[in-house]
Amino acid sequence: MPLAPPDLPPLVAAEAPTEVLPPVALLEPVRPPQPPFVPAPAHVHVHAPAPAPAADFRPLFADAPGLNRVGPGDRWSDAWGVRTPAGQPAAALPAAGQDPATARRPLTVREVGLVRAGLAAVEPVADRATAHFFALLFLRHPELRSSFPAAMDVHRERLFRTLLAVVRELDRPAALRATLAGLGRSHRRYGALAGHYAVVEECLVGTLARYAGDRWDAEAESAWRRAYRMISSAMIEAAEEDARTSPAWWQGEIVRHERRTRDVAVVTVRPDQAYPFRAGQYTALETPWWPRVWRHYSFAGAPRPDGLLTFHVKAVQAGWVSNALVHRAAPGDVLRLGPAAGAMTVDHAAGRDLLCLGGGTGIAPVRALVEEAAEHGASGRRVEVFYGARRAEELYALDGLRELAARHPWLTVRPVLSGGGHAGGPLGGELLAGGLMTGELPDAVGRFGPWTGREAVLSGPPAMVRRGVGVLLRAGVPAELIRHDPVGDPAAV
Numbered sequence: 001m002p003l004a005p006p007d008l009p010p011l012v013a014a015e016a017p018t019e020v021l022p023p024v025a026l027l028e029p030v031r032p033p034q035p036p037f038v039p040a041p042a043h044v045h046v047h048a049p050a051p052a053p054a055a056d057f058r059p060l061f062a063d064a065p066g067l068n069r070v071g072p073g074d075r076w077s078d079a080w081g082v083r084t085p086a087g088q089p090a091a092a093l094p095a096a097g098q099d100p101a102t103a104r105r106p107l108t109v110r111e112v113g114l115v116r117a118g119l120a121a122v123e124p125v126a127d128r129a130t131a132h133f134f135a136l137l138f139l140r141h142p143e144l145r146s147s148f149p150a151a152m153d154v155h156r157e158r159l160f161r162t163l164l165a166v167v168r169e170l171d172r173p174a175a176l177r178a179t180l181a182g183l184g185r186s187h188r189r190y191g192a193l194a195g196h197y198a199v200v201e202e203c204l205v206g207t208l209a210r211y212a213g214d215r216w217d218a219e220a221e222s223a224w225r226r227a228y229r230m231i232s233s234a235m236i237e238a239a240e241e242d243a244r245t246s247p248a249w250w251q252g253e254i255v256r257h258e259r260r261t262r263d264v265a266v267v268t269v270r271p272d273q274a275y276p277f278r279a280g281q282y283t284a285l286e287t288p289w290w291p292r293v294w295r296h297y298s299f300a301g302a303p304r305p306d307g308l309l310t311f312h313v314k315a316v317q318a319g320w321v322s323n324a325l326v327h328r329a330a331p332g333d334v335l336r337l338g339p340a341a342g343a344m345t346v347d348h349a350a351g352r353d354l355l356c357l358g359g360g361t362g363i364a365p366v367r368a369l370v371e372e373a374a375e376h377g378a379s380g381r382r383v384e385v386f387y388g389a390r391r392a393e394e395l396y397a398l399d400g401l402r403e404l405a406a407r408h409p410w411l412t413v414r415p416v417l418s419g420g421g422h423a424g425g426p427l428g429g430e431l432l433a434g435g436l437m438t439g440e441l442p443d444a445v446g447r448f449g450p451w452t453g454r455e456a457v458l459s460g461p462p463a464m465v466r467r468g469v470g471v472l473l474r475a476g477v478p479a480e481l482i483r484h485d486p487v488g489d490p491a492a493v
């Protein structure tokens with residue numbers, strides 16, 4: 001629903017290890033539907049009142065039984081074909097205040113101040129306020145409950161973080177537009193419909209009225225309603241625009257599942273139709289075992305002619321999706337994918353030398369960028385990859401990178417072990433002979449250089465990215481040449 005389950009920051013490609021696993025009984029698989037192939041009726045996008053898809057929007061795998069049969073009768077569409085108590089489709093609810101001219105009029109400085117003050121007043125009790133918001137939503141619209149996951153803790157936190165991020169940008173129109181367009185697009189996969197936004201507005205206002213204390217009065221309410229309508233109309237517009245060329249989600253069949261370490265799997269997925277993306281981007285994945293729970297993963301390879309997508313997944317402690325993907329998923333299982341997002345792409349025409357830092361499974365988008373560079377031809381540019389892991393056996397992607405380096409003289413790959421310098425065992429010995437370094441990845445990078453004039457890409461644990469940026473700035477790399485996905489704050493995509 002609008003603003004309810006916004007995406008986490010991309011850096012995050014893997015899920016945060018903060019979740020608590022629900023009882024095992026809930027682990028029963030919810031297999032996606034596998035009806036025989038029938039051409040999808042025109043109204044398949046019940047979750048998005050979309051114009052007909054563009055003519056170039058064709059299934060890649062039209063003969064794959066069971067895939068992309070999104071429409072009445074399939075489990076996901078049935079669950080999302082939400083109806084109001086009166087029986088109308090939610091899309092038919094009046095989208096109050098969505099008059100485009102009013103909605104686009106920028107907020108006044110005073111209105112922005114009122115909205116920020118209201119949110120600041122709620123911040124100390126954000127937990128209670130977001131719980132109240134969802135209670136109102138589900139009490140008033142019980143039919144919406146099935147659009148959300150069983151456990152709402154992550155959603156509650158995301159709701160507030162997203163509100164904070166959006167409100168922070170209220171006086172930066174360009175950034176705000178981009179944020180809201182991303183949010184609007186990503187909400188399509190949750191089944192958000194234009195009519196839901198008015199429902200959310202009422203619950204939001206009800207929540208603020210209760211928790212904003214003496215910051216709440218008629219003027220504050222009017223400012224909030226204006227802000228919300230501006231936000232929601234931008235999201236709706238972006239969603240409708242997106243629906244012209246793109247499905248709300250893709251299904252993808254797992255065609256290969258390789259365990260590379262005890263807790264890392266490389267998962268290859270065949271999407272049900274053309275899936276556009278660039279190396280360096282990421283997407284959200286939902287498994288059949290945890291409906292409505294989405295987690296981000298970067299593409300671990302450049303786009304391929306056969307359309308296959310690869311992801312590196314590490315099972316994090318108590319992580320629902322990651323544990324399911326590593327320990328349970330197998331070829332034949334079908335995932336859902338959101339659209340590609342993220343701006344950690346590289347302009348290969350610019351021809352700058354590239355410095356890549358990949359920590360742990362953060363090596364995934366680095367591998368994709370290297371593949372993409374190889375496809376474009378290096379044209380004199382150098383690409384240097386520092387690949388960090390705690391132990392030698394965790395350098396699961398090293399062989400593949402070294403194969404690429406053997407073929408492409410412009411590519412250098414430097415493994416770095418941070419786990420106390422234990423490079424024992426056959427693999428460790430071989431690595432030491434091959435120039436293995438020890439220490440934290442950013443420190444190892446700092447020992448090399450000079451890096452001035454390089455374009456730098458960082459991907460890995462947030463602390464690694466933060467420290468890596470510091471090292472690069474001190475080494476003279478200008479901030480505008482340092483690329484990484486956002487760390488810490490919601491990126492609305």
Ligand SMILES: NC(=O)C1=CN([C@@H]2O[C@H](COP(=O)(O)OP(=O)(O)OC[C@H]3O[C@@H](n4cnc5c(N)ncnc54)[C@H](O)[C@@H]3O)[C@@H](O)[C@H]2O)C=CC1
Nearest residue numbers: 013014298359360361362388389390418441460461463464
């Ligand atoms: N799976 C994916 O597609 C992607 C994953 N990521 C993120 O990458 C991370 C990978 O986690 P793990 O594999 O468990 O990596 P890890 O925690 O084992 O760390 C890998 C390396 O990062 C460096 N590092 C870690 N903590 C550091 C610190 N405090 N200061 C400096 N350097 C540090 C070290 O060199 C370490 O060996 C996760 O946070 C994940 O969200 C990021 C992008 C894509």
